[in-house]
Amino acid sequence: MNDHSDSRRQLEEDLATAAALISAADQVALACHVAPDGDALGSMLALHHVLLAGGRNSVAGFAGTQVTGPHYRELPGLDLLTDPLDYPAEPDVMVTLDCGSMGRLGDLAINAKAAKELIVVDHHVSNNRFGSIHLVDPAAAASSVVVARLIDALGLPLSHDAAVCLYAGLVCDTGRFQYESTGTEAFELARRLLEFDVPIARLNRVLFEEHSLAYLRLVGDVLGRAELVANKSFIWAAITEADLAGYGVTLEETEGLIDFVRQAKEAEVSCVLKEVEGHVRVSLRSMGHVDVSAVATRFGGGGHRYAAGFTTNDPVLSVVESIVQAL
Numbered sequence: 545m546n547d548h549s550d551s552r553r554q555l556e557e558d559l560a561t562a563a564a565l566i567s568a569a570d571q572v573a574l575a576c577h578v579a580p581d582g583d584a585l586g587s588m589l590a591l592h593h594v595l596l597a598g599g600r601n602s603v604a605g606f607a608g609t610q611v612t613g614p615h616y617r618e619l620p621g622l623d624l625l626t627d628p629l630d631y632p633a634e635p636d637v638m639v640t641l642d643c644g645s646m647g648r649l650g651d652l653a654i655n656a657k658a659a660k661e662l663i664v665v666d667h668h669v670s671n672n673r674f675g676s677i678h679l680v681d682p683a684a685a686a687s688s689v690v691v692a693r694l695i696d697a698l699g700l701p702l703s704h705d706a707a708v709c710l711y712a713g714l715v716c717d718t719g720r721f722q723y724e725s726t727g728t729e730a731f732e733l734a735r736r737l738l739e740f741d742v743p744i745a746r747l748n749r750v751l752f753e754e755h756s757l758a759y760l761r762l763v764g765d766v767l768g769r770a771e772l773v774a775n776k777s778f779i780w781a782a783i784t785e786a787d788l789a790g791y792g793v794t795l796e797e798t799e800g801l802i803d804f805v806r807q808a809k810e811a812e813v814s815c816v817l818k819e820v821e822g823h824v825r826v827s828l829r830s831m832g833h834v835d836v837s838a839v840a841t842r843f844g845g846g847g848h849r850y851a852a853g854f855t856t857n858d859p860v861l862s863v864v865e866s867i868v869q870a871l
Contacts, residue, residue, distance in 0.1 A: 555679065555681055558677055558678060558679055559679060559693055559694060559697045560697060561677055562639075562663045562677050562679055562694060562697070563694065563697035563698045563699075565637050565661050565663065565677070566595075566600075566637055566639070566663070566698060567698060569600075569636050569637040569661075570601060570636060571601040571602070571603065571632065571635065571636060571637075572595060572600060572601065572602045572603075572635075572637050572638075572639060573602075573603050573604075573631065573632045573635035573637070573638045573639070573655070573659070574588050574591055574592055574595075574602060574603065574604040574605075574638075574639050574640075574641065575588070575604070575605060575606055575607075575631075575638065575639070575640050575641070575643075575649055575652050575655070575656070576588040576606050576640070576641040576642055576643065577606065577640075577641075577642055577643045577644075577648035577649065577650075578606060578607050578608045578648065578649070578650040579608065579796075580606055580612065580642075581642075581716060581717075581799065582616065582712050582713055582715070582716025582717070582751065583642050583686045583687050583688055583713040583714075583716050583717040584606075584641055584642035584643075584687065584713075585612060585616055585619060585709075585712075585713070586619060586688050586709040586710060586711075586712040586713030586714075586716070587641040587642055587665065587686075587687040587688045587690075587691045587709070587710070587713050588604050588606075588641040588642075589604065589619055589620070589621040589622075589624075589705075589706075589709040590688065590691055590692075590695070590706040590707075590709035590710045590713070591604075591639065591641070591691050591694065591695065591706075592604040592621060592624060593620070593621055593703055593705045593706040593709065594695050594698070594700045594701075594702065594703065594706050595700070596624070597700070597701075597703055597706075598698075598700045603626045603631065603632060604621075604624065604625055604626060605625050605626040605627065605628055605631050605652070606625075606628070606649075606650070606652065607628050607649060607650030607651040607652045607653075608628070608650050608651070610625060610627065610628075611794075611796060612796065613794075613796035613797060613799050614794075614796065614797060615750055615751050615752070615754065615797075615799070615800075616712070616751070617750065618708075618712075618743075618746065618747060618750045618751075619708065619709055619712055620705040620708055620709065621705060621709065628651055628652060631652060631655055632655065633655060633658060634655070634658040634659065634660070635655060635658070635659045635660070636659070636660050636661065637659070637660070637661045637663065638655065638656055638659035638661070638662050638663070639663045639664075639665060640656065640662065640663070640664050640665065640666070640675065641665050641666070641687055641691065642665070642666055642667075642668075642687040643664065643666060643671075644666060644668035644670050644671045644672065644846040644847065645670075645671070645672050645674060645846060646672075646674045647844075656674075656675075661676050661677065662674070662675035662676050662677070663675055663676070663677045663678075663679065664677070664678045664679065664680060665679045665680075665687060665690050665691060665694060666679070666680045666687055666690070667680065667681055667682055667683075667684040667685070667686060667687050667689070667690060667717075667848075668680075668682065668837070668846055668847055668848060669682040669837055669847075669848055669849065670837045670840070670841055670845075670846030670847060670848075670852070671846070672846075679693075679694060682848075683727075684725075684729070685714065685717060685718050685723075685725045685726050685727060685729070685730040686713050686714050686716070686717035686718060686725075686730070687713065687717070688709075688710045688711075688712075688713030688714045688717070688733075689714065689729060689730060689733055691710065691713075692710055692733050692736075702736075702737075702740060703740070704740045704741060704742075707737040707739075707740035707742055708740075708742050708743070708747070710733070710737055711734065711737045711738075711742045711744075711747065712747060712751060714730060714733060714734060714737075715747070715748070715751065716751065718730055719803075720748070720752065721734075723850055723851075724832060724849075724850055725848065725850065752800065755797070756793070756797070758791045758792050758793050759791070759793050759797050759798070761791060762783075762787060762788075762791040762793050762798070763801060763804055765787065765791075766781050766782070766783055766787065766801065767781060767804060767805070769781060769782070770805060770808075772808070772810055772811060773868055774810065776813075776868055776871045777810070777811050777812035777813065778811055778812070778813045778814075778815070778867070778868060778871055779805060779808045779810070779811035779813075779814050779815070780805075780814070780815040780816070780817065780864055780867075781801070781805050781815075781816055781817075782816070782817040782818070782819070782860045783798055783801070783816070783817070783818045783819065784819045785819050785820060795818065795820055798816075798818065801816050802814065802815075802816045802827045802829055805829075806829045806831075811831075812830065812831050812833055812834055813828065813829065813830050813831075813834050813836060813871060814828070814829045815827065815828050815829075815864070815867060817860050817863060817864070819860065822857070823855055823856060823857050824855065824856050824857070824858065824859070824860055824863055825853065825855050826840075826843070826845070826853055826854050826855070826856065826863060826867075827851075827853045828840055828847070828851070828852045828853060828867075829850065829851055830849065830850050830851075831850075832849075832850065834871065835849045836848075836849065836850065836851065836852040837849055837852040839852065839867060839870045839871065840852035840853055840854045842870055843856055843866070844856075
């Protein structure tokens with residue numbers, strides 16, 4: 545049997561084990577990474593909806609401020625999230641969603657370390673297997689794909705609200721089915737979710753195309769400052785806290801800025817750096833020839849071959865120089 549078959553069989557066994565642990569638990573605690581994106585938030589909320597509808601005691605949340613980008617406002621269940629201060633201190637069973645490492649949980653890493661069973665659900669190739677059960681499939685297009693498998697293993701039915709959340713996660717991490725990671729399972733899941741009357745047009749508009757005029761002006765300013773390092777086929781742009789204050793834009797609104805920068809045909813790798821609260825958040829994208837997760841891992845981050853990131857305390861220009869050297 546080849547390595548792929550072995551890993552697939554192990555994943556199926558771990559799915560069954562995770563489902564049994566969740567089914568037997570008095571309470572299940574769900575957590576996604578800090579500053580959640582669509583896949584992290586959608587995956588967590590979908591599983592939360594299914595467990596609650598199945599009569600299970602489920603709590604869900606993430607560390608830090610409970611603020612999500614305005615483009616996620618259509619995801620049902622945001623009002624069901626638990627404040628991190630009220631999160632179970634020592635969960636019997638804790639499930640992390642879309643977290644490649646313990647550090648991505650922020651302050652909830654303490655809770656994760658104290659959990660009796662820690663189930664890690666993810667699709668990042670850089671995942672460092674920090675739990676007791678690992679449902680990690682780098683071949684999956686999104687964590688929401690793995691969550692759909694877990695829901696099936698639990699024998700619990702999908703609902704409209706869960707389907708909306710899964711669909712949001714799926715389209716966000718596949719770039720609306722444009723990225724290389726998009727495969728037949730992603731399309732099959734999308735077809736299945738549409739049976740629950742997911743409002744595709746409305747979600748597409750809110751998730752990707754609805755922005756304030758202030759944000760569009762900020763994008764214009766930032767793109768005007770973008771710099772191309774031609775000999776490395778690398779383009780980068782930075783947002784400062786002064787930019788956000790000057791335009792009256794929140795950090796959460798800028799999540800999609802990288803999608804503008806990556807359109808430059810002269811660049812194989814694109815990068816957006818965001819100054820926030822004394823550190824710099826770095827997002828990297830690749831057109832395919834460069835594995836940006838390998839670059840991000842050098843700086844303590846991670847992700848996928850085509851999309852990755854990390855956080856650093858170094859100044860922007862120093863970070864850019866380090867990335868160029870890594871490339």
